[in-house]
Every structure is written in structure tokens, then in C-alpha cells.
Amino acid sequence: MLCDVCQANPAKVYLTQIVEGKMQKVNLCEACSKEKGVTDPTGFALADLLLGLGTQTELEKPSSTTVVTSDTPQLKCPVCGFSQADFKKTQRMGCSECYTTFSESIAAPLKSNHKSLQHTGKVPARQFRKSELAKKMKSLQTDLTRAVKEEDYEGAAQIRDAIRKLEGKLTPAP
Amino acid sequence: MKFSAFIAAPLATRPEGAHHDIVISSRVRLARNVKGHPFPGWAKKADRLSLLEAVKPAVDGLPEMEDAFSEYLQDLAATEKQILVERHLISREHAAKSTGSAVVMNRAQTLSIMINEEDHLRMQSIQPGFTLKSVFRGIDEIDTQLEKTLDYAFTPKLGYLTACLTNVGTGMRASAMLHLPALVLDDQINKVIQAVNKIGLAVRGLYGEGSEAMGNLFQVSNQVTLGESEEEILGRLNKVIEQIIEHEQNARATLLQKKTTTLLDQIGRAYGVLLHARSITSKEALNLLSFIRLGTDLGFFAATQRQPVDELFTVTQPAHLQRSTSQKLGPEDRDTLRSDIVRKRLADLPPPDSSRAVA
Numbered sequence: 001m002l003c004d005v006c007q008a009n010p011a012k013v014y015l016t017q018i019v020e021g022k023m024q025k026v027n028l029c030e031a032c033s034k035e036k037g038v039t040d041p042t043g044f045a046l047a048d049l050l051l052g053l054g055t056q057t058e059l060e061k062p063s064s065t066t067v068v069t070s071d072t073p074q075l076k077c078p079v080c081g082f083s084q085a086d087f088k089k090t091q092r093m094g095c096s097e098c099y100t101t102f103s104e105s106i107a108a109p110l111k112s113n114h115k116s117l118q119h120t121g122k123v124p125a126r127q128f129r130k131s132e133l134a135k136k137m138k139s140l141q142t143d144l145t146r147a148v149k150e151e152d153y154e155g156a157a158q159i160r161d162a163i164r165k166l167e168g169k170l171t172p173a174p
Numbered sequence: 175m176k177f178s179a180f181i182a183a184p185l186a187t188r189p190e191g192a193h194h195d196i197v198i199s200s201r202v203r204l205a206r207n208v209k210g211h212p213f214p215g216w217a218k219k220a221d222r223l224s225l226l227e228a229v230k231p232a233v234d235g236l237p238e239m240e241d242a243f244s245e246y247l248q249d250l251a252a253t254e255k256q257i258l259v260e261r262h263l264i265s266r267e268h269a270a271k272s273t274g275s276a277v278v279m280n281r282a283q284t285l286s287i288m289i290n291e292e293d294h295l296r297m298q299s300i301q302p303g304f305t306l307k308s309v310f311r312g313i314d315e316i317d318t319q320l321e322k323t324l325d326y327a328f329t330p331k332l333g334y335l336t337a338c339l340t341n342v343g344t345g346m347r348a349s350a351m352l353h354l355p356a357l358v359l360d361d362q363i364n365k366v367i368q369a370v371n372k373i374g375l376a377v378r379g380l381y382g383e384g385s386e387a388m389g390n391l392f393q394v395s396n397q398v399t400l401g402e403s404e405e406e407i408l409g410r411l412n413k414v415i416e417q418i419i420e421h422e423q424n425a426r427a428t429l430l431q432k433k434t435t436t437l438l439d440q441i442g443r444a445y446g447v448l449l450h451a452r453s454i455t456s457k458e459a460l461n462l463l464s465f466i467r468l469g470t471d472l473g474f475f476a477a478t479q480r481q482p483v484d485e486l487f488t489v490t491q492p493a494h495l496q497r498s499t500s501q502k503l504g505p506e507d508r509d510t511l512r513s514d515i516v517r518k519r520l521a522d523l524p525p526p527d528s529s530r531a532v533a
Binding site: 035080082086090091092093094095096099106109110113114115116117118119120121122123124125126127131 | 207209210211212213215216292314317318321322325326327328329330331332333334335336337338339340342343344346364397398399400401402403404406
């Protein structure tokens with residue numbers, strides 16, 4: 001039997017621990033057991049090792065962790081052609097649109113890697129502007145509907161001009 | 175700028191002051207991608223080339239990159255790429271790339287931008303000493319300038335979208351390279367590593383992911399990039415590093431008081447071998463230089479030795495050695511040349527003097 005950590009040396013240390021009613025087993029070679037501090041049974045919790053193991057192997061041996069549910073193996077990104085199977089193989093996304101295509105299956109791995117599923121950091125100024133402009137557009141369109149309803153055609157024409165101007169800003173020049 | 179001119183510039187010196195003896199360097203890297211282009215690992219060669227031609231002018235045009243070293247990867251020799259890896263200016267992954275990838279770095283070797291690494295842009299700022307916050311401000315400023323011309327792949331919910339799910343959100347990896355010889359000597363290092371891992375930070379060796387710890391050097395970095403802001407991540411990392419520094423200082427004081435013989439023996443042996451060996455591997459050299467460095471921190475060697483010893487950590491690396499000669503070196507030739515360089519540099523170093531110890 002090979003060591004669960006390095007997958008290279010034969011396992012010499014076999015650990016079994018029951019945590020919250022669940023039995024967990026892990027097999028280690030001598031070098032890895034030493035490195036993980038397994039030699040000292042009092043100061044060692046299997047859960048910690050497994051926790052640490054998860055983050056380590058996830059980064060170093062992408063192929064050994066299966067994080068995506070395979071209930072939709074045929075799913076393909078319409079933009080770049082990347083498939084669920086490709087993700088399983090590479091543990092990388094194909095393009096930024098893949099995040100929309102595979103949004104359901106990446107939720108779990110994202111959750112286990114990160115603190116939450118909501119970005120709270122830096123926002124590019126361009127995005128910030130865009131969302132502001134989009135808001136303005138929405139309110140102009142509401143105004144336009146109201147103006148037409150009230151038969152205020154002069155006002156409606158002015159609003160339409162404003163909308164056209166805004167549209168120019170929203171679609172960036174090539 | 176030519177590679178030779180770029181690499182000949184003197185290495186940045188460590189700032190004087192608190193903690194710069196333990197924190198070798200601070201580094202922050204940001205991962206960014208351009209909307210509408212497949213990520214480099216999935217992109218076809220033509221896609222990578224078109225992205226490169228769209229991005230490189232923007233990077234070259236940065237005011238910080240005036241007088242920069244800017245090169246396509248296929249135009250760099252294997253040794254040259256390896257030298258950049260040894261200086262932590264590009265990743266090992268990037269060194270393996272060729273056509274379709276590029277690198278741009280400033281003259282001071284503190285800013286480096288990799289194009290078409292795992293993401294379209296991997297930009298990093300690295301500086302000697304414990305300077306995470308100022309290093310972050312530097313790279314954040316570059317990012318703000320680039321986003322004016324590049325339309326980044328970004329969503330309000332997931333932040334910056336990256337090829338790997340582990341970078342999504344801020345796309346930021348902040349790290350500090352720590353020199354922790356006393357924690358290693360005192361057998362406390364595994365406990366520290368386990369504790370750091372438990373709170374969601376990673377500890378790695380000299381060359382990052384998957385690399386071995388040599389020379390008692392450890393790289394501590396954040397793992398989480400989504401759900402925490404840049405400031406929160408840096409704040410947490412800073413706090414943890416301050417604690418590790420404190421542990422290392424305590425271990426040094428303990429060694430000085432209670433295990434003086436062990437300590438003097440290690441430093442004395444390192445001194446003896448480095449000054450007299452005729453063949454030395456890179457790993458052995460790093461491990462021994464680490465003790466000379468510790469001896470300098472403790473006052474056993476004069477403070478003026480700091481800079482030459484620090485430089486030896488870099489110039490004894492394989493690619494740096496290869497560059498110093500026109501012959502093709504085999505591993506054995508390298509070990510001989512390495513010992514020659516070390517002996518020459520340390521020739522005037524007096525033996526360690528424990529009576530000058532400063533705790």
C-alpha cells in the first residue's frame with residue numbers, strides 16, 4: 001500500500017480515528033508521518049491532517065482530487081468549447097464564460113477553498129462606471145415610458161436623445 | 175534592454191530595521207484575464223498570440239516600465255529563463271513556456287509582469303524585507319493603470335475570474351519569504367507549519383508550490399482569494415508573520431542561552447565547510463549559508479558581512495553559476511565552481527566570535 005500523502009513510498013504508519021461518529025483512515029510512509037507530526041499521537045488530530053492534506057493535494061496534484069460533480073458530463077461551454085471532462089482533467093477553466101456555464105458545479109469547490117462565494121475586494125473602475133451607467137439607463141427608460149403615457153412628446157424626445165447618448169457610452173468604441 | 179545589462183545590475187539591498195533579518199522578501203502577485211479570450215492553458219496558439227499582441231503594448235507603455243526588460247519567451251535561452259526563476263522574477267511554470275508568452279520587468283527587478291502564464295496576466299511586485307503593504311500598493315497601482323486599457327474578466331459576484339478556482343476573487347497571492355533557522359534547530363518548525371496551515375495560510379519551500387524547503391527558508395502565503403478583501407488578507411497575513419517572527423526570535427534567544435554549544439557547533443561547522451570545501455551542492459551551500467546568516471544576525475560575524483552572504487544565496491544557484499562561465503557545466507563542475515565562489519567571497523570572514531553575541 002502506498003503512502004496517501006506522497007503516493008511514492010510504501011505506507012508504514014496506519015492511522016484510524018473516529019471523528020463525530022465517522023471513521024477516517026489514513027496510511028503514511030515514515031518520512032511523511034514524521035513531516036506531519038504523526039510521531040506524537042497526543043498532539044495530532046487526523047482531521048487536521050486531512051484538512052491540511054486537502055489543500056495541499058488540491059494544489060500540487062490536481063488530478064488526484066475530484067471536486068466537480070459529474071451529473072452533467074456533456075455540459076460544454078458555448079463560447080470556448082471547454083467541457084466538464086476537461087475541467088476534471090486539468091482543474092482549470094477554459095475561459096471566463098465557463099464560470100457561467102459551470103456555475104452549479106463550481107460552487108462546491110469554491111466554497112471549500114474560500115471564505116464565501118461573494119467577492120468583497122477590488123472592483124475595476126470600468127465595471128463600477130458600467131453599473132452606474134446601467135442604473136441611469138434604467139431610470140431614463142422608466143421616464144420615457146411615463147412621458148409617452150402622459151403624451152408629453154417633447155419630454156419624450158429629450159429623454160430619447162439622452163438614451164442615445166448613453167448608449168454610445170455603454171458600447172465602447174472599437 | 176539586453177538580458178546581460180538587465181541581470182548585471184546590483185541586487186536590491188535589504189532595508190535596515192526591524193524584522194528585515196528574518197523576512198527576506200515580501201511579494202504580492204495579482205492574476206488577471208482579459209474578457210473574451212480563452213485562458214492560456216486552453217487557448218490555441220493563434221488565440222495566445224493575439225492576446226499577447228493586445229496586452230504587451232499596454233504593459234510596455236506603463237510609466238514604471240520605461241527602460242524595462244521586455245522579451246518574448248521564445249527569445250530567451252533556457253539558462254536565462256532559469257536565472258529569472260532563481261531571482262523569483264518568473265515562475266517555474268512560465269519558464270517552461272515559449273512562443274505566445276512574454277515577460278516584462280522593470281530595471282530595479284521589483285516589478286515583473288508575465289503574459290500568458292496560467293492566466294493572461296500575472297503581475298508581481300517583490301522587495302527585500304518585511305514590506306507587504308507597500309509592495310501591494312505598488313502592484314495595485316500598476317493594475318489600476320492597466321484596467322484603463324484592458325477589459326478584465328470580472329463579475330461583481332466572483333470578482334476577477336482566473337483559470338484556476340483557487341485564485342478567483344481578488345486574484346491576489348501575497349507571500350513573505352522567512353528565514354527560520356532557530357525554529358528548525360529547535361525542532362519547532364513543524365508545529366509552526368501545522369498551526370499556520372490550520373488558519374488557511376500555506377507554507378512552502380524556496381521556489382513556491384511543491385518545492386523543497388532549503389536553507390531554512392519558508393514562504394508563507396494566503397490561500398483564500400474569495401470572500402475577503404485585499405486589505406483583510408494582507409492584515410491577517412501580516413499578523414501571522416509577526417507571530418512567526420516572534421517565535422523565531424524567542425527560539426534564537428533560547429538557543430543562545432540554553433543550547434549555546436549546539437548553536438556554536440552548527441555555525442562553526444558551516445563556517446569550516448564553506449571556507450574549505452572543494453565541491454558543494456546547491457542544497458548544502460544554502461543550508462550552510464543559512465547558519466552564517468544566523469551567525470551574522472546574532473552578532474557572531476560583523477554586520478558588514480550581511481550583503482555578501484545574502485548575495486551568495488542567489489549567485490550559487492545553478493543557472494547563475496552557468497552564466498558566469500562560457501563552458502557547459504555538468505552538475506559536478508557546478509559543485510566545484512560553487513565552492514570556489516563561496517571560498518573567494520568568504521575568504522576574509524573571521525571565525526565566528528560568540529563573545530559578541532546580541533540576543
